[in-house]
Amino acid sequence: MKNIFNNLKKSIIPILGLLAFTSCGDENDFTPQQTFEGIEGAANVKFVHSAVGPNGTNFQINYFTGTEKITAVAVSTGIPIGMGYGAQYPIPINYVLMKPGTQPLSVKTPATPAVTIYDGNIVTEKNKYYTSFLLSTPPSVTPPVYSLYQLNDDLSVTDLDETKAYIRFINVISNSAPAGYDLGLLKETSIIGATPVVTKEVYTYRNVTFKGGDEKFIPIEPQEPTDTRGYQLQVRVAGSPTNVPGTTTGTTIANLANNPASVAFVPRAGRIYTIYCRGIIGGLPTATTNPPTVTYITNK
Numbered sequence: 001m002k003n004i005f006n007n008l009k010k011s012i013i014p015i016l017g018l019l020a021f022t023s024c025g026d027e028n029d030f031t032p033q034q035t036f037e038g039i040e041g042a043a044n045v046k047f048v049h050s051a052v053g054p055n056g057t058n059f060q061i062n063y064f065t066g067t068e069k070i071t072a073v074a075v076s077t078g079i080p081i082g083m084g085y086g087a088q089y090p091i092p093i094n095y096v097l098m099k100p101g102t103q104p105l106s107v108k109t110p111a112t113p114a115v116t117i118y119d120g121n122i123v124t125e126k127n128k129y130y131t132s133f134l135l136s137t138p139p140s141v142t143p144p145v146y147s148l149y150q151l152n153d154d155l156s157v158t159d160l161d162e163t164k165a166y167i168r169f170i171n172v173i174s175n176s177a178p179a180g181y182d183l184g185l186l187k188e189t190s191i192i193g194a195t196p197v198v199t200k201e202v203y204t205y206r207n208v209t210f211k212g213g214d215e216k217f218i219p220i221e222p223q224e225p226t227d228t229r230g231y232q233l234q235v236r237v238a239g240s241p242t243n244v245p246g247t248t249t250g251t252t253i254a255n256l257a258n259n260p261a262s263v264a265f266v267p268r269a270g271r272i273y274t275i276y277c278r279g280i281i282g283g284l285p286t287a288t289t290n291p292p293t294v295t296y297i298t299n300k
Contacts, residue, residue: 041100041126043130045096046096046297047071048276049084050085050134050278051134051136052174052278052279056284057289059085059109060110061083062082065106070089070098102122103122105118117146130153131274132149133170135147135172135211138280139280151215152215153215153272155300157219163222164219165268166217168214169276171210171211171213173210173278177281180210181237181253182237183234184203184236185220185233186231186232187221199232220267227266231265232256233265233294234256235252236253240252274296276295277293
């Protein structure tokens, strides 16, 4: 791999894009360092599509550096394929390796010809890790304006205590309330099937505004390897009380419930996660108009 990298420095993105496409799924236990072992001096970027279109609708995108496509696959006929709203690239814990420094970066919709919605630069440093969110202005702004929101990912925090899981909470809802939102993490304290099942709130982020939240990861207690129940994530209007787990009314604006019908957040020891809320306030619960949603990505 090192010889390939040295011989093809000028075309680093296409080669690394191929590596990302051939990576394994969530059962893969590689760390980013193991996945790309032998490639030295690159910057590491994870891209997240969290922008909504006019009136909160969905659309697909591709990232480019210069004329080279970073994300998705190339097609010779028909409409090109792009990342859907809410998607990340690459998945699950890998990063795109890029030439460090200031590099051109554009975002285009997959059309023939492609339509550029963002054209600027990305600034990185070698051997560092980043998460880059694509954002849009509130739906009241017509036409929408798109931008990048880049966070530093300090993956070394697990070196402090590998028995903990690590999280942070980021708000990318462009028409958020001025006071922001609170994130509650709720956990069942008894085993499945036992009586009673007590749910307690183990941590709360408070008053996280648009593009707000600390980029640093904090430790929490992980789930045991045999426990698949996970935590419930509730995004609430700032200052509102804890809701009864599983309710959909009241002051909870987004809920990732701890039940079989949803993908629970199950933090594991030594892992690092970015929890974030996206969508628009006032959006409809349909496939194309996006209400607030809370979800997460795995950084390591």
